[in-house]
Amino acid sequence: MCDQINFVDLDPQGFLENYWQKKPLLIKNGFAYLREVLEPEELAGLSCEQGVESRLILEKGGVKPWEVRHGPFEEDDFTTLPQDSWTLLVQGVEQWIPEVYQLLESFRFVPNWRVDDVMVSYAPDGGSVGAHVDQYDVFLIQGFGQREWRIGKEPLKEELIIPGLDVKILQEFNDYEALHLDLGDVLYLPPGIAHHGIAKGRSMTYSVGFRAPHNKELAGHFADHVLLHGRREVMYRDPDLELQESSGEMNQASLDRLFREVQATLGDRDLFNDFVGRYMTLPKYDHKPEPQDPTCLDDLRDDDVLEPFLGARMLYQKTHKLVLYINGEPFPVEMEALPVVKALCDSKQAFLWGELKSAALRCNGLGLLQDLVKEGWLLVADPTEDDGSRKES
Ligand SMILES: [Fe+2]
Known part of the structure; x- marks a missing residue:
């Protein structure tokens, strides 16, 4: 059974010790002010703006099941939607709506650099993006309306998805616990827990999403940074070269010399700190401020x-x-x-x-x-x- 607490009892230290990246937690009665922050029409308006990332996912009524349409949208895109079974998702809403930004203040117990964005989704009754699994932590906060969240009882061992769809939907999702979220309730999910949220009536969800750099991605970008900013410039030298029995062999001594150079070059800690500071603050969207006097x-x-x-x-x-x-x-x-x-x-x-x-x-x-x-x-x-x-x- 998913643990449950009241929002006023949320203890950051206890949360980090017992739940963060470990297991789900249902936090009741958190953000009642979300009832009035954003109307579906305003969210739709935002999804029509250039530079705002948005998607429509149509479970039914599209050209195929679970069709994904990408914004920016136009008014007609909404007037021609089916009655139900669709979801509008808008990323990075905290950059545009201060009250949505305000949500992040409640999650400062996780360092800011781990925050990705606040995605807001709206769905009419029955709307859903299907059963799926994410590799990121998320706080799913119920805005107005209600949503049933079905969550896996254990982390998913193998992600078997339905082939040929625009979105990753699990082939099977039967072993779940159903949770009911009302206005202001929060569901924390660590990575790897399968979940399926179904709107009960008109429903809006605010997803505070976190990011976790992938080791290969980080190493690849750091290598680019070394090329651009690395101060160490050393050509391969081997004054200790010894006569080899086989000239065709790249021997252990050569491998060691090369590896030591690469380690020394990548091991520049100041260079790495600078890289990761720049990299983790790269903006997700091209949303620039105006210079001022x-x-x-x-x-x-x-x-x-x-x-x-x-x-x-x-x-x-x-x-x-x-x-x-x-x-x-x-x-x-x-x-x-x-x-x-x-x-x-x-x-x-x-x-x-x-x-x-x-x-x-x-x-x-x-x-x-x-x-x-x-x-x-x-x-x-x-x-x-x-x-x-x-x-x-
Ligand atoms: Fe998800």
């Missing part, structure tokens, strides 16, 4: 508000030096500016200029703030807008 900071009052750009992926590394990474670019900063860098990266909350400025003045971080404002990573909120000030595009 940094002198705007001179005119701010203490109660003015600054907000990070929602499309920014930020992290910092604090090793023997401090480096801030934003969307694939490093910003080396003095170690003393750590409090400001930490505040910016820990949570994309709104900052009162008075507080941010005093923190920056205490740690010589004002120059950094000016640079971030100049590039548009930090925005001055428009006091005339209630909630739309971060929907810059």
